[in-house]
Amino acid sequence: MMRTIVLSGVFCALTATFNAVHACPVCNEPLGQQVRAGIFDETFGSNLVATLFPFAIFLGVVAAIHGGGKGPCEGQDVGPQTSPSAANDARTSGARS
């Protein structure tokens, strides 16, 4: 009797969760079709621009930093070595870093 009750409970739980809603953009279900339509509607272009625009600016700023002319980021060597490659070199040669 107890076993029947437990099995019935498990069955009910599985049944309750079986009707999962398929709403992903590639799901061929009514909700999925609504999601697809909502993504690829007339606002798709402006939404895409809104998402991409900040990243285009980021890349522009980083390109300016990386490829900029001589400025405060460049100069003459004035201090001791601190790089990990130098530490590795020192370790492999037995010298102190």
Add this chain to the structure above:
Amino acid sequence: MTSARNRRPLIAAGTLLGIGMGGFVDGILFHQILQLHNMLSARRPVVNLVNSEINMFWDGLFHALTWTMTALGIALLWRAGQRPEVPWSTRTFLGSLAFGWGLFNLVEGVIDHHLLHVHHVVESLGPSVWDLVFLASGLVLIALGGLLIRRDRHSAATRPGAASTP
């Protein structure tokens, strides 16, 4: 004898990684954990499953772009590590990370929150003081990063093997 040094590759790498870190904090903390807003939550309020899924798509695109920034940052950092004239400075790198994070908050805040109004920091409030706090955090991080980078401009040294000039 002195060596020409160039911090730009390290700053560029750190800035990209900072942008990535800032983007992931926004996406993971604000979009997913706290669910304060989503990418298009001002245009598509998250009031039903369909709108939630549509925002999930655009959040995913945002995360993909953030991942791309991070990947580019790793690539630049790897290349910078192979160039002997690039000083391997912790202060410069941390400053660049802060600068990049601040740049993300400032640019994303101005464009998405104030110009295009695709979402706001706390969507349930609409335009609010939290949008300004987000911008201010960007300015503070940019100032902090710039200060760290600037203070390190004389102390960051090149590595042995750098091209030397008499």
